[in-house]
Amino acid sequence: MSDQIKFIVEKLNQEPFKKSYNLITFDSLESMQLLQLLSDVLGEIDPKHAVDIREEMPEQTAKRMLSLLGILKYKPPGSISDLSAFRQGLVTGSKPVIHPVLHWLLQRTNELKKRAYLARFLVKLEVPAEFLQDDTVAETNKQYEELMEAFKNLHKECEQLKTSGFSTAEIRRDISAMEEEKDQLLKRVERLKKRVETVQNHQRMLEIARQLRLEKEREESLAQQKQEQKNQLFHAEQRLQRVQLQLKEMHHAVVDSKPESLMKKLEEEIKFNSYLATEKIPRELESKKKSLYFLQKVVAEPAMSQSDLNMLETKINEVNAQINQLIEKRMMKYEPIDSKFSMYRQQASIISRKKEAKAEELQAAKEEMSNTEKQMQQKTNQARELEGSEVLKGDEFKHYVNKLRSKNTYYKKKRLELAEITAEYGILQRTEELLKQRDEALQQQLVIQACTTLAAQHPCSPDNSLASEVDVIWVFSNVKKLNAMVADKKSSLAPVIKELRQLRQKCQELTQECDEKKVQYDSCAAGLESNRSTLEQEVKGLLEECIQEESNYRYINCMKRNIEVQLQRAKEEMKTYVSPDPQERRKAIREQYTRMILEQENLGKKLREKQKVVRESHGPNMKQVKMWQDFEQLMECKSECFLKQQNQTAIGQVIQEGGKDRLVL
Numbered sequence: 308m309s310d311q312i313k314f315i316v317e318k319l320n321q322e323p324f325k326k327s328y329n330l331i332t333f334d335s336l337e338s339m340q341l342l343q344l345l346s347d348v349l350g351e352i353d354p355k356h357a358v359d360i361r362e363e364m365p366e367q368t369a370k371r372m373l374s375l376l377g378i379l380k381y382k383p384p385g386s387i388s389d390l391s392a393f394r395q396g397l398v399t400g401s402k403p404v405i406h407p408v409l410h411w412l413l414q415r416t417n418e419l420k421k422r423a424y425l426a427r428f429l430v431k432l433e434v435p436a437e438f439l440q441d442d443t444v445a446e447t448n449k450q451y452e453e454l455m456e457a458f459k460n461l462h463k464e465c466e467q468l469k470t471s472g473f474s475t476a477e478i479r480r481d482i483s484a485m486e487e488e489k490d491q492l493l494k495r496v497e498r499l500k501k502r503v504e505t506v507q508n509h510q511r512m513l514e515i516a517r518q519l520r521l522e523k524e525r526e527e528s529l530a531q532q533k534q535e536q537k538n539q540l541f542h543a544e545q546r547l548q549r550v551q552l553q554l555k556e557m558h559h560a561v562v563d564s565k566p567e568s569l570m571k572k573l574e575e576e577i578k579f580n581s582y583l584a585t586e587k588i589p590r591e592l593e594s595k596k597k598s599l600y601f602l603q604k605v606v607a608e609p610a611m612s613q614s615d616l617n618m619l620e621t622k623i624n625e626v627n628a629q630i631n632q633l634i635e636k637r638m639m640k641y642e643p644i645d646s647k648f649s650m651y652r653q654q655a656s657i658i659s660r661k662k663e664a665k666a667e668e669l670q671a672a673k674e675e676m677s678n679t680e681k682q683m684q685q686k687t688n689q690a691r692e693l694e695g696s697e698v699l700k701g702d703e704f705k706h707y708v709n710k711l712r713s714k715n716t717y718y719k720k721k722r723l724e725l726a727e728i729t730a731e732y733g734i735l736q737r738t739e740e741l742l743k744q745r746d747e748a749l750q751q752q753l754v755i756q757a758c759t760t761l762a763a764q765h766p767c768s769p770d771n772s773l774a775s776e777v778d779v780i781w782v783f784s785n786v787k788k789l790n791a792m793v794a795d796k797k798s799s800l801a802p803v804i805k806e807l808r809q810l811r812q813k814c815q816e817l818t819q820e821c822d823e824k825k826v827q828y829d830s831c832a833a834g835l836e837s838n839r840s841t842l843e844q845e846v847k848g849l850l851e852e853c854i855q856e857e858s859n860y861r862y863i864n865c866m867k868r869n870i871e872v873q874l875q876r877a878k879e880e881m882k883t884y885v886s887p888d889p890q891e892r893r894k895a896i897r898e899q900y901t902r903m904i905l906e907q908e909n910l911g912k913k914l915r916e917k918q919k920v921v922r923e924s925h926g927p928n929m930k931q932v933k934m935w936q937d938f939e940q941l942m943e944c945k946s947e948c949f950l951k952q953q954n955q956t957a958i959g960q961v962i963q964e965g966g967k968d969r970l971v972l
Contacts, residue, residue, distance in 0.1 A: 311410045318413040319344075323351060338400025342368065345405055348412050349375055353423040369398045378426045379419050381411060428458050491737075579669070587666055653862065712829075716822040723818065727811065749789070 316333050319326040324347065336344070343360050349372060350357025356375055360368050373394065383393045383404075396404030412419060432451070439445050503509045883895040893899075 311406060315406065315409050315413060324348075340400075341402065341405045342400045345372065345409060348409060352379070352412065352416065352419045365398050369394060372397060375423070376408070378430065379412075379422055381408065383407075425462070429455060431455070579666070582666060583670070587663065653866075657862075709826075712826050716819070716826065719822065720815065720819055724815065 312330060312333060316328045316330060318324070319328055319333075339360070346356060346358060346360050346368070353375060356371060363371075383390070393404060395401075397408075434444065434448055439448060503513070506512070880896055883891060884897055
């Protein structure tokens with residue numbers, strides 16, 4: 308913790324924060340100050356978060372910080388397992404929560420700046436599905452996704468250019484060198500134009516030279532077309548050979564194939580497909596339905612805390628322990644015959660699992676083969692569209708690759724020679740121009756010096772011809788001296804140039820040898836890589852076999868222990884059964900089962916007698932029930948008749964009383 312605080316204080320005292328904290332002052336900061344400091348650090352990463360927390364509510368501050376930390380992919384440390392506790396600590400400015408966040412942010416500020424910048428454009432806005440039913444909204448969302456993908460591609464290209472190694476200084480130097488070379492070429496063109504203008508019929512010669520250049524370019528294009536046609540012919544011949552070979556193989560396959568073999572293959576395929584349709588796929592479908600049901604059940608459950616999860620894990624462990632105990636008891640209760648059956652059952656289950664695994668591997672291999680065939684067909688079609696030829700395979704492809712490598716080596720060698728010759732030609736041309744300029748300047752200087760010398764020696768000489776003859780003689784003598792000096796310089800530079808040529812030739816030979824060694828290294832590395840992949844496959848197969856054998860070993864040990872337990876129980880049972888003590892003999896399992904069998908037989912005998920009595924009295928009892936039902940109906944009818952008679956008697960009395968009242972009136 309102290310190292311963490313030291314690191315935070317050190318980073319906060321540097322740019323761009325420029326705080327003047329020490330360990331004591333930083334540790335004495337209050338919760339609001341810590342929250343403001345965290346907000347400042349987040350504002351440095353993302354300028355949108357550079358706000359004063361006193362101007363917003365604590366819930367808004369926590370929500371803003373949590374959203375940015377989620378975008379930056381911050382995970383709370385292990386001591387803060389509950390997210391609600393972390394959120395509460397962030398709201399209250401708790402030191403155990405703020406300090407780790409500051410340490411994590413200050414460790415990778417530049418990386419997080421980049422992530423926050425990308426999040427502004429790459430965090431996708433979730434549009435509800437009901438809004439996407441509108442065509443305008445769907446089109447706008449599609450354009451939004453396309454722009455996001457375009458931004459990703461442009462960002463990747465920008466990062467690649469940044470890390471590609473090109474610097475602006477190098478590019479500027481190259482541009483300046485190319486501009487200088489362009490100026491030199493323009494000067495050379497101007498000089499050549501001036502020299503050509505003095506020649507008669509220079510326009511006609513230029514036209515002839517232009518036609519010659521065009522004919523040479525045409526000759527090169529025709530040679531290239533000829534080479535392409537040769538390559539196409541070579542590829543067509545190879546394709547013809549492959550097709551002929553395939554035709555021969557198909558003929559052999561047709562000759563060797565029989566109806567029985569074809570029927571056998573079809574039967575195997577039908578068995579495999581029927582196994583998939585009747586056993587494997589329904590079982591997988593049932594397991595998927597169960598997992599879906601459990602997932603829906605889990606989703607419907609309310610949110611659970613860590614304590615609830617711990618309680619559930621404890622219950623699961625207890626139930627698993629009980630299941631294991633019951634399995635052990637069940638295995639201990641098995642008879643020897645049942646144990647043999649259990650062994651056969653386990654072997655059958657192992658075989659069924661192996662069968663399922665092999666079926667899955669076969670199905671995966673078939674899917675992979677179909678995908679590979681589709682990809683191969685697509686690549687073949689693309690190759691046909693681009694080059695108009697089949698894709699090379701096997702030895703042909705290796706031969707083609709070796710040929711390309713040799714051509715690439717030869718091309719690099721010639722390109723290096725051409726670059727050296729071009730550089731040497733440019734240097735010699737520039738040297739020639741400088742020497743010509745120096746020669747002209749020296750000639751002029753010598754003439755001027757000769758004239759001034761003669762004028763000083765013969766100031767009053769009336770004979771101008773004598774002065775001119777002396778001038779010419781003096782100039783020729785000086786020219787001879789300069790030529791002798793140039794010859795001396797050439798003779799002194801000759802061994803150096805000769806040594807330089809030898810060194811260049813040696814450099815070319817070493818370069819060629821290096822390229823050849825590189826080709827050998829590449830081929831050797833490819834072979835070793837293929838051997839390594841085969842060895843890895845073998846090791847993988849051996850590991851799987853080792854795991855299988857280990858599981859068999861454990862299963863056999865478990866069966867051995869079960870058999871030993873059963874043998875021990877059998878010995879104890881035999882010892883108890885042959886014991887002379889009656890009480891001890893009564894504890895034997897055989898005696899217990901005998902008593903239980905007798906009790907069950909007696910109980911069965913009583914139940915059969917009871918069943919016989921019930922069966923004999925069933926008919927009279929049913930008649931009696933019928934009589935009671937008829938008697939009940941008869942009584943109900945009598946009750947209804949009695950009630951009707953009472954009602955009629957009451958109505959007659961009322962009518963009689965009314966008649967008497969009328970008579971009295």
